[in-house]
Amino acid sequence: MPAKTSPNRLLQLTAFAITGVFVLGFVFAPVGAWTGPVLAAWFIGTQKAWRGFLWLAGIGFVLNLVSNWRGTPLTGIEFTGRTMLAALIAALPFVLYRLTSQRQPGFLATLSLPLWGTAFAGLPYFAASPRTGAISFLVYWFAAVINWMWNQEFQAKKIATGAGIFGGVCVLVLGYGFYLETHSAAPVALVTNPALAWICFAGALILSAWSLMQPGAWREVWANKTETVALLRSPYTRDSLQVVTDDGHEVLVSPSGERFPVRNGIPIFLEAEKLTGSNQKYNHLYETIGGFYDDSQRVVCGLHGISPEQYFLSYLRLLEISPGDSVLETSVGTGLNFKYLPAGVRLFGLDLSAEMLARCQDNLRRWGMRADLFLGNAEDLPFANDSFDVVFHVGGINFFNDRAKAILEMIRVAKPGSRILIADETEEHVKGTYERIPITSGYFKNRQETVAAPVDLVPPEMQEINLEILRDGQFYALTFRKPSFVMPSLTRSNS
């Protein structure tokens, strides 16, 4: 039964217009002066801090070297050295902003970028004119405000707050500058550059120190999570697990001596080095694109004129969820589906990628939601039989090593009588999209597997097996019900 989604033309038009402005920024310097820092601030937020720093500095270094090489009176070595130092210093405010905003997602954190940026711009090497300080403050702040609004998912109220505060300060600063310009005989700076740089430096230090004091990493004490620990089993022996503390670190241990460490609040049931085949190949992809994943989803939705709600509910509507239910998503990724589930349920998510799970923690913190997260393989779930009221999977199974095993595992851990959902993209989508995007094409071209909804892998004992093709043939949603009676064939590897 095909389900069509009609695009919202206004949303689509806005998405194209915004994309157009950013493209223009690459060829038209006055626009680029504003959009460049927005992109830099966004980019650094998608990366591990040190990696983002090196990338930003590297890009800045190459661009400056190429564009200023010919006009320099310096020797080659001197010019290269200075350009490299300048690129490193120019990238620093973005890294410091990223570290601050990670701990402090409120609007106040947007000030970290202009404060650090203006402080560094005030260094003697950069101080080009007395007005640079005030203008660079506004340019940096604009970048941080736009990123903040984007991270708040452009909710109308947040846009109003961000645009209102930024617009108000702009009017005040620029208005005062204009007043000074027209009422003084000699040019006067708003604040002299060195003074502004020192004020900003002090402000940046205070803000960053305060942010560092905020709780950072996901604080989960597994010893207190007795209910969840009772559901856990070794994915290899099916032994039950208990929490012990070793050298101040929590570890899940089984009676046979298996040990599963808890890192950043997430029990680790599998080390990436042990992965093989497609699981290894695609895990590399998600570890690389984890930081871009959510944004790419939003851009795709925008350009197609589909609201995120329409997108996610197109398949989540097939779940049967009641208040108080325990809900497991295998391959939870960054947790995007969780946001669209009814409130008042207990959420559990498992994924193979540490990067995707770290983003999931960030998202949950921002949305004010809680979930128990696990790093493991969906083909060997670390849970006891019949544990969850709702079990579903979206978006990974097409390229699992063993899809049949993953489906049997979902059935095993679901409570009898529950409906299971498996959704993923069709071959048409994979060919038309992933094979064409430069960053993903290497992973999807020349593959052995042809994508097909795994209807034939659903055991015949399942009831109400149903396949829906969604979004004009781009997506499939397969549902079935686990029977209420006991199935010996499926419970052989029981807890």
Ligand SMILES: C[S@@+](CC[C@H](N)C(=O)[O-])C[C@H]1O[C@@H](n2cnc3c(N)ncnc32)[C@H](O)[C@@H]1O
């Ligand atoms: C396209 S993302 C989907 C994420 C999320 N379900 C969503 O709908 O936004 C696919 C996810 O599957 C995960 N994945 C791939 N193979 C896996 C496996 N064998 N076990 C668990 N997760 C896996 C990846 O790490 C990635 O996070």
